[in-house]
Amino acid sequence: LTPKQIIEMVAREKKVGVISITDHFKVAQRYRGHVRFAKRRGIELVVGAEFDARIRLPDKDYMTIDVLAYFNPDTNAGDRGVPPPIISIVDMLSRERREACNKIAWGLVDLGYLMEDTVERRQKDYGNQILGKAEIARMLTSPRHACSGKVLGSTEEAWDLMRREFRTLVRQTIDPTDLCNIVRKEGGLTSIAHPGRILGPKGKRLSRGD
Numbered sequence: 001l002t003p004k005q006i007i008e009m010v011a012r013e014k015k016v017g018v019i020s021i022t023d024h025f026k027v028a029q030r031y032r033g034h035v036r037f038a039k040r041r042g043i044e045l046v047v048g049a050e051f052d053a054r055i056r057l058p059d060k061d062y063m064t065i066d067v068l069a070y071f072n073p074d075t076n077a078g079d080r081g082v083p084p085p086i087i088s089i090v091d092m093l094s095r096e097r098r099e100a101c102n103k104i105a106w107g108l109v110d111l112g113y114l115m116e117d118t119v120e121r122r123q124k125d126y127g128n129q130i131l132g133k134a135e136i137a138r139m140l141t142s143p144r145h146a147c148s149g150k151v152l153g154s155t156e157e158a159w160d161l162m163r164r165e166f167r168t169l170v171r172q173t174i175d176p177t178d179l180c181n182i183v184r185k186e187g188g189l190t191s192i193a194h195p196g197r198i199l200g201p202k203g204k205r206l207s208r209g210d
Contacts, residue, residue, distance in 0.1 A: 003034045011041035020048035022068055022193075024097075031082070047071045047082055049090055050193060053176035066193035067176055069183045083186035093174065098130050100169040104162055105136055111165065113152075118145045133162060 001009070003021050010019055019038075031047050038045035053067045071082050082090075105123070108114040114136075122139065123131050137158035139145035152158050180190045 004037055007034065007038045007041060007043055007045065011038075011043055017042065018044045018046060020046040020068075020070055022048040022050040024050050024052065024066075049082070049086065051089075051093070051179055052173045053179055054173040055176055064173060065176065067179055068191050068193045069179070069188050070190075071186070071188040075187060083188070085182055085186055086188070089174065089179075089182070094130075097132075100166075101130055101132055101136065104133065104166045104169055105131060107166060108136070108140070108162075112147055113140060113150045113161070114145060115147055133159075137162065 006021055007019075010016060021034075031045075035045045035047070048068055048070045051067045051069065052064055054064050069086065071086070102123075105114065105119045109116050109119055118139065119131075122135070122145070126135075134155075137155040140150075140152045140158035140161065141155055143151050146152065152161065183190050
């Protein structure tokens with residue numbers, strides 16, 4: 001769904017009056033236009049972005065959490081409604097993500113899992129958009145994209161393969177403390193996305209296998 005389609009859907013349901021539309025390492029180029037579009041439909045749209053942040057666990061392993069950052073577009077100049085330092089972080093991580101996804105896709109070609117012409121075609125289809133890891137995982141399960149005898153049975157298998165073969169490329173992260181400090185310095189607020197993945201019933205933290 002596009003931002004405008006999401007806003008229209010929320011306006012029709014009339015259940016909430018304030019929303020924020022976020023995605024990993026993205027801030028809409030014309031967010032201020034979306035804010036006006038939402039306001040005409042009785043919805044207040046808060047500018048937001050989602051980041052992958054990595055924290056060290058007591059056993060010296062790492063856990064990746066998703067951190068949401070929110071800003072008031074009325075206090076920030078520009079069509080994107082976000083302070084320049086945050087735009088710089090978003091753009092940097094987006095570039096790293098594009099490079100990582102490209103290396104993963106072509107690495108899977110070298111390993112004999114994906115067909116070269118398929119990767120070229122899909123990258124052309126996506127144009128300026130990133131051929132993301134979720135799409136690469138789907139390609140690995142499709143006989144139209146994966147090499148004969150290498151079609152995986154599920155996207156879970158595909159993700160396991162990518163984590164195993166491209167561990168350092170699977171996610172682009174930022175230190176959560178650094179991120180929160182920058183966001184707050186620029187007048188924004190932060191919160192954890194998908195808290196159920198981290199905290200279980202009564203606040204008990206879920207293990208990585210739960």
